[in-house]
Amino acid sequence: xxxxxxxxxxxxxxxxxxxxxxxxxxxxxxxxxxxxxxxxxxxxxxxxxxxxxxxxxxxxxxxxxxxxxxxxxxxxxxxxxxxxxxxxxxxxxxxxxxxxxxxxxxxxxxxxxxxxxxxxxxxxxxxxxxxxxxxxxxxxxxxxxxxxxxxxxxxxxxxxxxxxxxxxxxxxxxxxxxxxxxxxxxxxxxxxxxxxxxxxxxxxxxxxxxxxxxxxxxxxxxxxxxxxxxxxxxxxxxxxxxxxxxxxxxxxxxxxxxxxxxxxxxxx
Amino acid sequence: xxxxxxxxxxxxxxxxxxxxxxxxxxxxxxxxxxxxxxxxxxxxxxxxxxxxxxxxxxxxxxxxxxxxxxxxxxxxxxxxxxxxxxxxxxxxxxxxxxxxxxxxxxxxxxxxxxxxxxxxxxxxxxxxxxxxxxxxxxxxxxxxxxxxxxxxxxxxxxxxxxxxxxxxxxxxxxxxxxxxxxxxxxxxxxxxxxxxxxxxxxxxxxxxxxxxxxxxxxxxxxxxxxxxxxxxxxxxxxxxxxxxxxxxxxxxxxxxxxxxxxxxxxxxxxxxxxxxxxxxxxxxxxxxxxxxxxxxxxxxxxxxxxxxxxxxxxxxxxxxxxxxxxxxxxxxxxxxxxxxxxxxxxxxxxxxxxxxxxxxxxxxxxxxxxxxxxxxxxxxxxxxxxxxxxxxxxxxxxxxxxxxxxxxxxxxxxxxxxxxxxxxxxxxxxxxxxxxxxxxxxxxxxxxxxxxxxxxxxxxxxxxxxxxxx
Numbered sequence: 001x002x003x004x005x006x007x008x009x010x011x012x013x014x015x016x017x018x019x020x021x022x023x024x025x026x027x028x029x030x031x032x033x034x035x036x037x038x039x040x041x042x043x044x045x046x047x048x049x050x051x052x053x054x055x056x057x058x059x060x061x062x063x064x065x066x067x068x069x070x071x072x073x074x075x076x077x078x079x080x081x082x083x084x085x086x087x088x089x090x091x092x093x094x095x096x097x098x099x100x101x102x103x104x105x106x107x108x109x110x111x112x113x114x115x116x117x118x119x120x121x122x123x124x125x126x127x128x129x130x131x132x133x134x135x136x137x138x139x140x141x142x143x144x145x146x147x148x149x150x151x152x153x154x155x156x157x158x159x160x161x162x163x164x165x166x167x168x169x170x171x172x173x174x175x176x177x178x179x180x181x182x183x184x185x186x187x188x189x190x191x192x193x194x195x196x197x198x199x200x201x202x203x204x205x206x207x208x209x210x211x212x213x214x215x216x217x218x219x220x221x222x223x224x225x226x227x228x229x230x231x232x233x234x235x236x237x238x239x240x241x242x243x244x245x246x247x248x249x250x251x252x253x254x255x256x257x258x259x260x261x262x263x264x265x266x267x268x
Numbered sequence: 269x270x271x272x273x274x275x276x277x278x279x280x281x282x283x284x285x286x287x288x289x290x291x292x293x294x295x296x297x298x299x300x301x302x303x304x305x306x307x308x309x310x311x312x313x314x315x316x317x318x319x320x321x322x323x324x325x326x327x328x329x330x331x332x333x334x335x336x337x338x339x340x341x342x343x344x345x346x347x348x349x350x351x352x353x354x355x356x357x358x359x360x361x362x363x364x365x366x367x368x369x370x371x372x373x374x375x376x377x378x379x380x381x382x383x384x385x386x387x388x389x390x391x392x393x394x395x396x397x398x399x400x401x402x403x404x405x406x407x408x409x410x411x412x413x414x415x416x417x418x419x420x421x422x423x424x425x426x427x428x429x430x431x432x433x434x435x436x437x438x439x440x441x442x443x444x445x446x447x448x449x450x451x452x453x454x455x456x457x458x459x460x461x462x463x464x465x466x467x468x469x470x471x472x473x474x475x476x477x478x479x480x481x482x483x484x485x486x487x488x489x490x491x492x493x494x495x496x497x498x499x500x501x502x503x504x505x506x507x508x509x510x511x512x513x514x515x516x517x518x519x520x521x522x523x524x525x526x527x528x529x530x531x532x533x534x535x536x537x538x539x540x541x542x543x544x545x546x547x548x549x550x551x552x553x554x555x556x557x558x559x560x561x562x563x564x565x566x567x568x569x570x571x572x573x574x575x576x577x578x579x580x581x582x583x584x585x586x587x588x589x590x591x592x593x594x595x596x597x598x599x600x601x602x603x604x605x606x607x608x609x610x611x612x613x614x615x616x617x618x619x620x621x622x623x624x625x626x627x628x629x630x631x632x633x634x635x636x637x638x639x640x641x642x643x644x645x646x647x648x649x650x651x652x653x654x655x656x657x658x659x660x661x662x663x664x665x666x667x668x669x670x671x672x673x674x675x676x677x678x679x680x681x682x683x684x685x686x687x688x689x690x691x692x693x694x695x696x697x698x699x700x701x702x703x704x705x706x707x708x709x710x711x712x713x714x715x716x717x718x719x720x721x722x723x724x725x726x727x728x729x730x731x732x733x734x735x736x737x738x
Contacts, residue, residue, distance in 0.1 A: 021518050021561040023549045049521030049561070050568035055368075055395025062564035064519045096395045097371060099385035237392070246549040248560035 001083075001228045002037070002266040003191055007076040007202070009245065009260075013253040016068035022046075022247040025187070025234040026076055027059035031092035033085040034231060039078035046072065057094035058234035067250065074245065079266065080231050087225025089207060089215040089232075098209040101182035107238040108174040111155040118175035126181055126210035133179070134206075134218040137172045143221055150239070166239050168220035169206040173238065182209040184235045185242040186217060191229040191263045193222055201261055202244065207235060231263070273416050273676040274688050275339070285340040285736055286679065288454060293337070293679070293686050301336075301681065304446055308334050311442050333729035334439065336446070339678045339691055339711040346735040349412070349420060349695070350705050352604030355595060357408040357697040360427055360582045362598035363591075364404035367581060368394050373597050379590045384581060388635070391543060391578030393550050397567050399576050400473045401701055406538075406574040407433075407466070408697045412605070414676035421608045421673065423692065425591065427583040428575055429540050432710045433696045434498040437462060437505075439732040440708070455737040457707035462696070463505035466538075469700035474535040475569045477522075482535040484508045485525060487516070489541045489557045499540050513541075518561035523571045536572045537562075543577045585634045585668050586612060609671055613664040622669040623660070626653050629669045631660065644720070646672050675720050678731070680713055690714045692722050693733065707735035 007026070022043065028036050041048075043063045050062035065072055104110065110118070121136050123129025144162035152160075154174040157167035169185050176183035183206055190203035205219035205226060217226035226232070236242025249255060276286040312331055341349070366372050367384050374381045384390060409430025411423040440459050444451050467484060474482035488499040490512050503510035509525060516525050516534065524531035539546065545555040550563040565571050581587065589610045592603040611618035611629075622629060631643040643656040660667050677688030695709030711731040712722035722728040 019517070021549070023561060023564050047520040049518065050564035050570060051521075052564070052568045053396075054567065055392065055397070060564060060567075062518065062521060062561050062568070064561065066519070095369070096392055097374075097381065097385040099381055100390065100392050100395075102386055103388075240553070248548055 001191065002079060002081050003189070003229075003231060004079050004262075004264045004266050005076065005189055005231065006262045007189070007260070009074045010071060010258045011074075011249075012071045012256045012258075013069055013249065013251065014256075015251070015253045016070045017249045017251040017253055017255075018067035018069075019251075020065050020067075020069060020072070020247055020249040022063045022065075022074070022245060024061045024063060024074070024245055025058050025242070026074075026244050027061070027233065028078075028080050028188075029057055029059075029092060029232045029234065031232070032090040033083055033088075033226075033228070035081040037079040037081055039080075040076070042075050044071075044073045044075075045069065053093075055094060055096045056235055057092050060234075069249075082228040082231060084227040086227070087217040088213055089217065092215070098182040098215075101184045101209065101237065102177050102180070103237060104174075104177065105238040105241065107151075107153050107170050107240065108177065109153065109155065110174050110178050113158050114155055114171065114174050115178055117158065117171075118178040126208075127213060127216065129179060130176060130181060130208040130210055130216065130218060133175045133208075134172055134220045135223065137168055137175060137220040138223045141168055141171055141220075143168075165204045165219070165221040169204050170238060172206040172208075172218060172220045176206070176208045183207065184215075185238050186232055186235045187239075187242050187244050188226075188233045189231040189261065189263050190222075191265060194224065199263065201259070203230070204239065204242075205230075272674050272688070272690070273414060273419075275414070275676050275691075276679045276688070278417065285342045285734075289338065289340065289679070292450065304336060305681070307446060308336060308442055311445070312438070315438060332435075332724045333715060334442070335680050335689075335713055335715070335729050335731045336443070337679050337681050337686065338443065338732040338734045339693075339713075340734045340736065341707075343736055343738050346707055348604065350707070352420070353408075353410050353412075353695055353697050353705055354703045355599065355601060355604050356410055356422065356425065356591065357405070357699050357703060359591060359595040359598055359603075360408060360425060361403055361405055361699055363594045364427070364576070364579055364582050365398065365402050366598070368397065368404075368578065373594065376597070378593050378597050379587075383586055383590075387581050387584060387587070389543075389578065389580035389584060391581075393563055393567075394576065394578035399566075400475055400572055403473055403699050404576040405579045405582065406469060406473060406699050408699060409433075409694050410605075410697065412693045412695070413608075413673055414691075414693075415674050416676075419606075421606050422591070423608060423673075424585065424588060425583045426694075427579045428542075430694065430696065431495045431498055431540075432694055433462065434501045435730050436696070436706075436708055436710045436733065437501075439710075439730055443732045454734075457735045457737055459706045459708040462706045463502060465698055465704045465706065466502065467506040467508065469698040469702075469704065470536045470538055470572075470574055472700035472702075473572045473574065475572050477569055478535040483525075483533060484536045484538065485511045485516075485534050487511055487513065487537050487539040487541060487559075489545070493540070495540065502538075508538075513555075513557045513559050516559045516562075518559060518565055521565060521568060521570050523559065523562060523565055534571060536574065538574045543580065546573070546577060585610075585632060589668070608673060611669040613660060613667045613669065618669075619664055622667075623657060626657060628672065630672055631656065631667055631669045634666050634668060644672065672720070675714075675722075678711070678713065680715070680729075680731075682715075682717075687717070689717070690720050690722065691731070708733045 121132040154170035157163040405427035409426035680689035
């Protein structure tokens, strides 16, 4: 598919901020499943600073805005050619050893219920086990927006039995790590769900490292592996570590935020 | 019975390096000695050097006892130590370069992968980056004990931000002020070039984007930190700014410091704050001590950080056991300085041996420091040993064990005159375009008779350390 993505985030500060610094992980990864045809990032009134590809293969850009700042708009516009690799991340250049992704974080810390869930499945090999764990997480946590929030942990979401893509990914990561499989959080975009309904928000899923195949994506929220409807941005140990935008604002003002995401399929 | 090496007396004779000191002691009347001791304490107090060494905790305003009797090395002894220390610093930096790059030592099966990649001090954000000149740890503090005339062992490595160098400098300063004749009559190698060597080392790792003379700063967590005195002391002697996180900011891919003349670009940050607090955009989000955006600038070559984030993976007590292997693997050399024999309790054989011999061993936590959280078998009661065994059983991977070392003694002033007391040594090796080591270091002394614990929190003091010229 050829997907056209527009993603605008506006931040308002009242009273105006004295300045801000952001670290953006908002550029699609380079791998066999996607090719960037065109991509621009801009931050209104901002200055682009540091830019580099990190050890996990993510392209990172540092931006700074001098104060006073009343409003900024982070705008992403681009087109990405995607193809279905059945979730397998191939041709992705990275140097972080997979063992690093066995490390627990606050959001993915295991508890008794998560451990039970992780141990409830048996697989013929790592890949089979990963599929079964993804299915088990999908069954255990119903998709229900508005119940959980940004700081909900995997354990809390499982106890609630409800959540959104972030919670599914966290729970799956916790279960996979418990079974000795390195797992990480991936942020990106999704064109439409299995029913064909357009997805108008940023999306997230998990990747699990299975033996010979390497990293394979699992979207427990949609009970599938990422295909050509998905655009991958970057990864981390959990949602916080993989956040597409990390920022610090100087000043005491209130921040309000408005996000618009549109992923459209282009005519061939 | 354990025989301890006495650095002053060997085979019934006073060793050459201590010969003139022996005369000096014998001819000094007791009243003069007491007066001098009081003078030294007053000087230390006036300078305000009261911080705890190595983050040991305890009362930050407590004065660490200073012993006027210097610890002395002969030129030949020191040259061998120097070669060993520099070799070790090169090996440790080669290891850091490797494990944040291709990980050849792991691929070669010379060090277990989980020990590196699952180590809490291993920073994912550093992977794939090579800092200027390939140096990760710019100031390596290596703790050394002596167990015989020619036997030296490394107790631990400190690759992050080893403290204590201000004691090395102040101890010398005070000795020279109080006993100028000693320095006139003996050829003692100077240590006061350390601040200038440190400044040159830091300037030599300025990033390629640096224009003109590099601007170096020391980044401190602030005056509540137990080593704040050292931070300001070094900044003063180097002639560089001492800054806190809020004095720095990131703009357009560089780091600037706020000054009365406007923003000034900073090229090298000698940071004395922990990795986790360096940059809230990369590490702890709640850190108020760091500089937002600093890691992005570092990784894109806009600023240098000494030591590099993630350098701590080379100095934990489990990785320590592999340092001799690093030296062989990267340098193709045999280690000049020995490690202390170490049993790692996650290995079944080691575990069985240690549990059966706790009464003879010293057991330490892998990430512990300051002499806390450890068991000294020969000095522990049966109940203490049993209680510690339970802690080990709960998490064997968290412990290592070593034999109780026969630390050498050095003559030390005590109430009754002069008596042997156990000592260790921390030299400070500088790594930049060159590897430099000033002839000396910080000698810590266990002031209690028979004590082997030199930590200042447990009755330790400090001494001036002399290296005699030829």
